[in-house]
Amino acid sequence: MKAFTYERAKDAGAAARAVAGRPGAKFIAGGTNLLDLMKIEVETPTHLVDVQDLGFDTIVKTADGGLRIGALVTNTNLAADARVRRDYGVLTRAIVAGASGQLRNKASTAGNLLQRTRCPYFYDTNMACNKRRPGSGCAAIGGYSRQLGVIGVSTSCIATFPGDMAVAMRVLDAVVETVDATGARRAIPIADFHRLWGDRPDLDTVLKPGELITAVTLPRPIGGKHFYEKVRDRASYAYALVSVAAVIQPDGTGRVAFGGVAPRPWRVEAADALLPQGAAAVTARAFRGATPTEDNGFKLPLATRALASVIAQAKA
Amino acid sequence: MTAVSEVELSRRGLLAGSAATAIVVAAPASDAAPLPQAPAPTSLPVSFEVNGKRRELSLDPRTTLLDALREHLQLTGTKKGCDHGQCGACTVMVDGVRINSCLTLAVMHQGDKITTIEGLGTPDKLHPMQAAFIKHDGYQCGYCTPGQICSAVAVLDEIKRGVPSHVQDDLTAKPRATNVEMRERMSGNICRCGAYSNIADAMADVAGENA
Numbered sequence: 001m002k003a004f005t006y007e008r009a010k011d012a013g014a015a016a017r018a019v020a021g022r023p024g025a026k027f028i029a030g031g032t033n034l035l036d037l038m039k040i041e042v043e044t045p046t047h048l049v050d051v052q053d054l055g056f057d058t059i060v061k062t063a064d065g066g067l068r069i070g071a072l073v074t075n076t077n078l079a080a081d082a083r084v085r086r087d088y089g090v091l092t093r094a095i096v097a098g099a100s101g102q103l104r105n106k107a108s109t110a111g112n113l114l115q116r117t118r119c120p121y122f123y124d125t126n127m128a129c130n131k132r133r134p135g136s137g138c139a140a141i142g143g144y145s146r147q148l149g150v151i152g153v154s155t156s157c158i159a160t161f162p163g164d165m166a167v168a169m170r171v172l173d174a175v176v177e178t179v180d181a182t183g184a185r186r187a188i189p190i191a192d193f194h195r196l197w198g199d200r201p202d203l204d205t206v207l208k209p210g211e212l213i214t215a216v217t218l219p220r221p222i223g224g225k226h227f228y229e230k231v232r233d234r235a236s237y238a239y240a241l242v243s244v245a246a247v248i249q250p251d252g253t254g255r256v257a258f259g260g261v262a263p264r265p266w267r268v269e270a271a272d273a274l275l276p277q278g279a280a281a282v283t284a285r286a287f288r289g290a291t292p293t294e295d296n297g298f299k300l301p302l303a304t305r306a307l308a309s310v311i312a313q314a315k316a
Numbered sequence: 317m318t319a320v321s322e323v324e325l326s327r328r329g330l331l332a333g334s335a336a337t338a339i340v341v342a343a344p345a346s347d348a349a350p351l352p353q354a355p356a357p358t359s360l361p362v363s364f365e366v367n368g369k370r371r372e373l374s375l376d377p378r379t380t381l382l383d384a385l386r387e388h389l390q391l392t393g394t395k396k397g398c399d400h401g402q403c404g405a406c407t408v409m410v411d412g413v414r415i416n417s418c419l420t421l422a423v424m425h426q427g428d429k430i431t432t433i434e435g436l437g438t439p440d441k442l443h444p445m446q447a448a449f450i451k452h453d454g455y456q457c458g459y460c461t462p463g464q465i466c467s468a469v470a471v472l473d474e475i476k477r478g479v480p481s482h483v484q485d486d487l488t489a490k491p492r493a494t495n496v497e498m499r500e501r502m503s504g505n506i507c508r509c510g511a512y513s514n515i516a517d518a519m520a521d522v523a524g525e526n527a
């Protein structure tokens with residue numbers, strides 16, 4: 001690990017200024033992704049600003065009947081919140097399908113949204129990777145790409161956003177709230193938060209340097225049955241090959257987003273509208289224009305089958 | 317005898333060789349990103365409570381909680397398996413909650429209360445979970461065991477507190493300490509010897525007593 005200096009910020013403004021004013025500075029929350037990557041020197045921050053004292057660790061009701069989730073609420077506490085379990089079950093289900101009990105106890109809401117890809121070449125500093133070192137090429141294209149993306153990818157990078165929680169948040173139309181070093185606030189719909197790689201795969205999200213996530217808000221509950229179907233290589237403690245987050249209403253309409261397939265949780269609203277016609281109709285629309293590799297083409301039929309299973313459970 | 321020393325020699329040769337390779341291989345790592353020079357390492361003071369005892373340390377901020385426990389406080393019961401959050405051997409409790417001590421910095425734990433396997437019980441006064449692991453043969457080599465036991469104690473507490481899990485049908489119901497629940501909740505602790513079913517039995521034993 002490269003050497004760094006460390007400070008524990010007192011408030012949000014100080015934290016944002018500490019990172020914005022110093023090239024190479026980064027926030028640290030649970031540390032479960034950042035430290036993992038620092039150990040192998042994929043991340044090499046020169047200064048860490050610890051955000052644990054900022055007080056963003058509560059979940060409160062919003063004026064319009066939704067919830068505001070503090071950026072530092074742990075995955076465990078978010079999944080266990082009685083209101084989330086009752087009204088936003090897809091979110092609890094997605095969180096408890098991810099990582100392990102130990103990791104969820106440390107993982108923060110903001111850190112989870114910002115976790116980096118699990119592309120194996122991104123982790124291997126001997127390999128070309130445009131995301132890790134812009135312009136060096138992409139070892140995954142033409143390489144081993146079984147876990148990687150099938151849609152929304154580019155000729156620079158075919159990695160996925162690997163997380164689960166955000167896929168449920170996409171179905172729920174969550175909004176990411178931030179503050180920057182000047183005190184300016186932004187509310188970013190989750191649909192726009194993660195970037196498609198294009199020719200800048202080094203930029204995962206639309207956040208600016210030093211922009212601090214303060215909360216994620218959920219609109220008022222939408223009812224329906226909530227599902228998170230995660231298909232992976234082992235029954236627990238593994239990233240998704242494909243996941244399906246869905247809220248299905250009694251009349252068969254609903255919303256659906258897919259994980260493990262794209263640079264962001266993948267939801268196409270026009271495909272949602274086809275839910276009453278069945279899984280194949282939805283995925284045909286949602287994955288129109290997909291560019292799978294020989295290794296990961298299986299993800300397309302797998303997405304259809306995972307959704308079919310969800311629809312069958314909704315009818316049961 | 318000669319044969320032995322030859323083996324020794326070639327083993328050392330091999331180790332030296334792989335160390336050299338490692339250096340060559342690691343070199344491109346510094347290409348990660350064109351960031352400013354890393355600052356010179358400095359030490360920071362930190363104090364926390366470990367197994368009820370206040371500890372004051374001065375640490376390079378890079379020191380993980382795991383390395384602080386093992387290398388600075390000589391509490392070697394907590395094990396390092398992967399150092400990347402993937403095995404659970406380093407599981408300890410911080411403020412009553414289990415975490416992977418390899419993926420957290422020691423300096424981030426100012427004022428925290430940490431419990432390691434050494435704090436759960438002693439050879440003379442075993443924690444019920446330790447006794448149950450012995451009774452049910454919940455280990456073979458024992459390397460993963462301290463992490464398994466810390467995790468197992470925390471899992472029963474999580475079930476009691478109603479923390480939901482992936483295998484729960486009804487999210488609003490209170491979870492129960494069933495075999496399926498314990499297996500799912502223990503999935504962050506890998507056992508290379510495959511003692512899983514006996515670990516679940518040991519946990520069931522303790523859960524039964526508490527119920």
Ligand SMILES: Cc1cc2nc3c(=O)[nH]c(=O)nc-3n(C[C@H](O)[C@H](O)[C@H](O)COP(=O)(O)OP(=O)(O)OC[C@H]3O[C@@H](n4cnc5c(N)ncnc54)[C@H](O)[C@@H]3O)c2cc1C
Binds near residue numbers: 103107111
């Ligand atoms: C073995 C293993 C298995 C895993 N499996 C899964 C899985 O199946 N599914 C899944 O979804 N995840 C999985 N994870 C990932 C885990 O969920 C993330 O590591 C965790 O959510 C990151 O949260 P954190 O608080 O620890 O982030 P940190 O590591 O502290 O930070 C991550 C990034 O976010 C930035 N950051 C943190 N807080 C803020 C803030 N408030 N504002 C702006 N920037 C901020 C940091 O600078 C850093 O760049 C796994 C991790 C491991 C190690």
Ligand code: SF4
Binds near residue numbers: 130137141
């Ligand atoms: S797919 Fe993206 S992350 Fe993976 S090697 Fe290519 S550029 Fe890097």
Ligand code: FES
Binds near residue numbers: 396401
């Ligand atoms: S050593 Fe911490 S999880 Fe493996």
Ligand code: FES
Binds near residue numbers: 456461
């Ligand atoms: S007892 Fe050997 S690894 Fe678990």
